[in-house]
Amino acid sequence: MAFLIDADVIIQAERKALDLDAWLRSHPNEEIKLAAITVAELWRSVERAAGVHRARRQKFVLRALSVFEVVPYTEKAAAEHARLWAEVEATGQRMNPHDLMLAATARESGAAIVTFNTRRFAAVPGLTVLKP
Numbered sequence: 001m002a003f004l005i006d007a008d009v010i011i012q013a014e015r016k017a018l019d020l021d022a023w024l025r026s027h028p029n030e031e032i033k034l035a036a037i038t039v040a041e042l043w044r045s046v047e048r049a050a051g052v053h054r055a056r057r058q059k060f061v062l063r064a065l066s067v068f069e070v071v072p073y074t075e076k077a078a079a080e081h082a083r084l085w086a087e088v089e090a091t092g093q094r095m096n097p098h099d100l101m102l103a104a105t106a107r108e109s110g111a112a113i114v115t116f117n118t119r120r121f122a123a124v125p126g127l128t129v130l131k132p
Contacts, residue, residue, distance in 0.1 A: 001128070002031040004071065004106050006115035007041035009132050010034075014060040023132050033111070036073045037101040039065065071105055080104040084124060093123045103127055 013020035024032060034042075042061045049057045081104035088095050095103075103124045106113050112128035113121055121129045 002033060002109065002111035003027070003114045003130070004033055004035050004102065004109075004111045005038065005068065006102065006113055006117070007038050007045070008116050009114055010038075010042055010061070010064050011045060012116060012132075013064075014057060018132060020132075031111075032068060032114075033071050034064070034068045035071050035102050035105040037098050037105065039070055041098060071109055071111075073101060073105060074108070077101075077105045077108045080108040087125065088123045091123065095123055096120065 009018065009020070012018040042064065046054060046058045046061055081101055084100055084104050084107070085095075088100070099120050102113060103121055105111075107124070107127055112130055114130050114132050115121070116131060118129045118131060121127055
């Protein structure tokens, strides 16, 4: 199964709260990628940082981008996003638009999401969500 890594996993690795290299080595047979929306969230975290912290975070994000393939937000993913959005709204729940985009990319590509905040995705039927 392919995995899409959520931004919180990369940020926890940058903060040294997760040994991402060890986690990756523990999944040698998995395709592990980033969704395009995750890349935007990571760059936003760089833009919001200041000084030395900004330079360190930018270096970390660039390293992550050199390691992981990026799954684009395609027209098919957009159609899946619209379906998910409607499904979630029909249940009376709300979801962050970026989380919906990540979930749509995962469902459209048949991937699981790897995140520390699994409950953010609980409203999405048929989505596999794992903690690292």
